[in-house]
Amino acid sequence: MSGDLDRRRLLSLACAGAGFGLLARGLESEPVVGATVAGDQIPAREASWYRKLEEKRVACQLCPRACQVAEAETGGCGVRENRGGVYHTLVWGAACAVHVDPIEKKPFFHVLPGQRALSFATAGCNVECKFCQNWEISQFRAEQVKAVYLPPEELAKAARRAGAPLLSATYSEPVVFWEYVRDAAQAGRRLGIRSTVVSNGYIQEQPLREVLPLLAAFKVDLKAFREQFYRDLVRGELKPVLRALEIIRASGVWLEIVVLLIPTLNDSEAEVRDLARWVVRTLGPEVPVHFTRFHPTYRLTNLRATPVATLDRAWAIAKAEGLQFAYVGNVPGHAGESTVCPGCGELLIERAGFQVLSNRLHHGACPACHRTIPGVWV
């Protein structure tokens, strides 16, 4: 019978098939490029963003967890390890999932509509959402997940071969493979391929600021607007995520936000209203916010899927609070999947699921009232 592990196997198989005809290039003591190997067979590299402490301990400076890690231990993410007082990333080049996806799947609705993104991930995550959709890779350590060895240059070349103008670090949590994200973005830039990140936004300021100039767009999963939710269901904190959102927005990198509405846990009218008000006031009304439907998974299997009525209500609240681009996700065919001009109400980009049915934008503006629509259109 097809069990849940099959999904992990499927991801591994997807990796195996994701060599994209790469030229095998034997490197001394490194796995062959494009080969599927156990995660711990990929060479570790010294991590960026950490400092050395006394007695060979290290302090990670990548995410707000700020793990202090003794020798021979890994950080909370499970993919960074202290080896003899030097902190290493175990997942640089260790792509455990590689797919070519429509950019709408990320979702980005204001970034090159209808285009494709070569999407990649490694094992590991810095939080533990009880509702994680990709827990078979995000909640496992580097050595527990099979990976394809794809150094950044090969990733960028694979995107070009696939006709994808975008790279997207996604699926698990790009923060924990931030060096790979950075180097892939640089490699992509050399080939004219732009990079996007799909993240929880739980990252410290310095690494965020260092990588932002290399990115075209950033999507943040804002899990809720209450600290208690972050503590109880995410094992993280809300405040650093809000700070990251401010930094991303101020950087000029295109920003979109996704809010997964989970029945009874983060879907109250008051919370949705607070969130929408904060976005409008702090980030601006033109930042797209996607309210998406929860489906029971991982450790939250006792709840039902989010009723469409709940998403409708959030959508209405967001618009009433002044958000110009509120969307509804994971409900194929919903009117909230399409982009409408906030000036005149003209239907601009019509979508069904991840498909773009029509795009009437003209040079990034509404063809009816000529209002400029913010986004990355060319």
Added chain:
Amino acid sequence: MREPLSRRELLAVVSAGVVGAVGTGAAPVRRGKVGLARLPATAVGADMTTAQAREALERALVAATGASSGAAAAKQLFAPGDTVGIKVNTLGGPRLSPRPALVEALAALLRDAGVGSERIIVFDSSSRELQRAGYTIRRSGEPFLCFGIDNDYDRQPASHGAIGSCFARLVSATCTALVSLGVVKDHDLAGVSAGLKNWFGVIHNPNKYHDGNCNPYVADVVSHPYVRSKLRLTVLDAGTAQCHGGPAYRPDMAWPLGMVAASTDPVAIDAWAWKVIDEERTRRGLPRLAEAQRPPSFVATAARYGLGVGDPAAVREVLA
């Protein structure tokens, strides 16, 4: 004063108790009793013969259980039909892991109790760590099997107390009886890594549960029915112990404690390990673990769950 259990703790204890009640009917736990056997000077360092290990292990078992002999103790604790999983902690490498000679001695006792060679499984998280610590990987044959979990976990996570983890199938499905075979060492985050913390190695995501000195997470793993209903014995190779700088081996912080410890009370033996580590730290002018902000508070939590005796004053050390 004993604190009341929280709702979450109560659920953990009740669910564990329900399964435990229909468990294997193993010998009763000698609550609070820790058997100690001194090793001969020649067996304290890296080298120890199987004969030396067996002699010390048998004395520790007799002291811990009150049985007439080591073999009698093994028969009290294990039945011929059992499949016995011996979880070793080999993270510390060859200098700070349970020595293979002690494992061989324990396996020999189990065989004497009627447990077949292929029903004795020595394991840790990965085959690589086992090999690094001097173990030979063996998936069939005699005198016992030895291999890593190597990603063979349940397909779905089990939520229990504060943890949500996929357990090794060796623990959830294969074994009917379990032994924790650890060492006595300081741990940078948990405070102490001895018998209880060893069980972190049977879940897929221990890296998620090192906050707050691993409390209540260690106790939650051990109180899960998969472990609690099968755990018969804890043995510690305390030939070399380490009072600071763990979990990796630090020669300057290791000292020759020169003992084998055994107990059917998994909490009491950790309370003892905590005590001896603190005593050594005091001798060296280091702050005690509580003063160093890393008391192994999971010991008290495990006691509150009913897993054993956590109050050091109530632990009875029996030196054989």
